[in-house]
Amino acid sequence: MASIGISSMKNVLIVGYFWPYRKGAKGVIGLAKYLPEFGWQTIILTAPLYEKPEPQFRVIETPYRDVLSFWKKLLGINLDRDFKEQVKKRFGVASKKSSLIDFMLTRCGEIIDYPDIERGWKPFAIKVGSELLQKENIDGVISIYPITSHLIAKELKIRYKIPWLVVLPDLWSQNHDYRYSPLRRALDRRLELKTLANADALVAISEPWAEKLRTLHQGKPVYTITLGFDPALVNTPPANLTTKFTITYTGYIYTGKQDPSKLFAALRDLIANGTMNPDEIKVRFYGTKYGWLEKQIEQYGLANIVKQCGIVSHQLSLQRQRESQLLLLLDWDDKKERGVHTGKIFEYLGARRPILATGGSEVNVVAELLHETKAGIHATTVEDIKNMLRELYQEYKLKGEVAYSGEESKMNKYSHREMARKFSEILDHLIAR
Numbered sequence: 001m002a003s004i005g006i007s008s009m010k011n012v013l014i015v016g017y018f019w020p021y022r023k024g025a026k027g028v029i030g031l032a033k034y035l036p037e038f039g040w041q042t043i044i045l046t047a048p049l050y051e052k053p054e055p056q057f058r059v060i061e062t063p064y065r066d067v068l069s070f071w072k073k074l075l076g077i078n079l080d081r082d083f084k085e086q087v088k089k090r091f092g093v094a095s096k097k098s099s100l101i102d103f104m105l106t107r108c109g110e111i112i113d114y115p116d117i118e119r120g121w122k123p124f125a126i127k128v129g130s131e132l133l134q135k136e137n138i139d140g141v142i143s144i145y146p147i148t149s150h151l152i153a154k155e156l157k158i159r160y161k162i163p164w165l166v167v168l169p170d171l172w173s174q175n176h177d178y179r180y181s182p183l184r185r186a187l188d189r190r191l192e193l194k195t196l197a198n199a200d201a202l203v204a205i206s207e208p209w210a211e212k213l214r215t216l217h218q219g220k221p222v223y224t225i226t227l228g229f230d231p232a233l234v235n236t237p238p239a240n241l242t243t244k245f246t247i248t249y250t251g252y253i254y255t256g257k258q259d260p261s262k263l264f265a266a267l268r269d270l271i272a273n274g275t276m277n278p279d280e281i282k283v284r285f286y287g288t289k290y291g292w293l294e295k296q297i298e299q300y301g302l303a304n305i306v307k308q309c310g311i312v313s314h315q316l317s318l319q320r321q322r323e324s325q326l327l328l329l330l331d332w333d334d335k336k337e338r339g340v341h342t343g344k345i346f347e348y349l350g351a352r353r354p355i356l357a358t359g360g361s362e363v364n365v366v367a368e369l370l371h372e373t374k375a376g377i378h379a380t381t382v383e384d385i386k387n388m389l390r391e392l393y394q395e396y397k398l399k400g401e402v403a404y405s406g407e408e409s410k411m412n413k414y415s416h417r418e419m420a421r422k423f424s425e426i427l428d429h430l431i432a433r
Helices: 027-038 071-077 085-091 098-111 121-137 149-162 182-196 207-216 261-272 293-297 314-322 343-351 364-373 381-400 409-412 416-433
Strands: 008-018 040-046 059-061 141-144 164-168 203-206 221-222 245-250 281-286 306-310 326-330 356-359 376-379
Touching: 008 027, 008 121, 008 149, 008 364, 008 416, 027 416, 040 121, 040 416, 059 306, 085 164, 098 203, 121 149, 141 149, 141 416, 149 164, 149 182, 164 416, 203 207, 203 356, 207 221, 245 314, 245 364, 245 381, 261 281, 261 293, 281 314, 281 364, 293 306, 306 314, 306 343, 314 343, 326 343, 343 364, 343 409, 356 364, 364 376, 364 409, 376 381
Parallel strands: 008 040, 008 141, 040 059, 141 164, 164 203, 203 221, 245 281, 245 326, 281 306, 326 356, 356 376
Antiparallel strands: none
């Protein structure tokens, strides 16, 4: 595409954590990388990063105060493992069993985490953001993650009368993974309404979630823009595949909300009846290690096949995806929740390997996306998963690999470049208005 002159570029401040350099929203890096193609130069205001990003990005890191630092030191928390699970282990409580420890941690969290666990970032970000807006010509602000980023952006909006676009990769008081009491939800809803009343427009990552926002924030413009994959990281030319029938999962698992047991049950049955040879199968989980998952693996007799490989770099995670015969997506188990679009499914699209989504409901955004792009299959029951695995394994035995049949033109609608184009149109509209 034609380049845009420096003099015609507009500037947008993105307030949010810069994934993968700090845990945050995956859309930030896509916007930072591709918005300049559409006339918007980005400046990222973020908390301290764990590693330095590429020089092409303009990043402003602020000081940060961890509100849990005292407890992490006191309890000797390992950041590579689940916080709650480690506390329960310290008190001798079974990791997946509901307990008084769960109740107390949740109740404490309602106070400590309000409005989220990153609240210690707010005063530093407001100070640095204000200094930036006083010195430079900034045409708009995007806040994206964490919730605290919206409080920061609200303050900057009020002080400097600047167009403000709110992105909600997860909903706030309507969150699909809401863990607190009705009282805390009422407080969150009040704060959400008060804060976002100052926003010029809202963005959700799926249409069901956009509808929820329209109901709550009546009269506020709400757009749907999905997450995406980086077109520069597409698996082209294709990587060499594993010789085994390898199924790979990368990323976090929401305990109690995403459940791999249906896959395990299907594998156990197919191995038991001789359909699949256990020596030819490998299932890999990359990310936080879970005690409950290890027990589940053992219960299904799959300890020699299924492995938790721990947290790895983003680059190695992509490599493991690209070489796999099959990519596992654990769909959201709440049948009433149709709008859960994780960043993982879009990253999988970039890996250009077949996706097996398990669980969830038959009609939801994941099933719709896989059907549209032909990038994978969605199986909700153990029997469905067995049928799919049987078919894919037979193909692997016959051809030495599972073929990929995703439709390129359909998948390209979900690239970071396309996502950035849609954001640029909204930003152009806001500053023109």
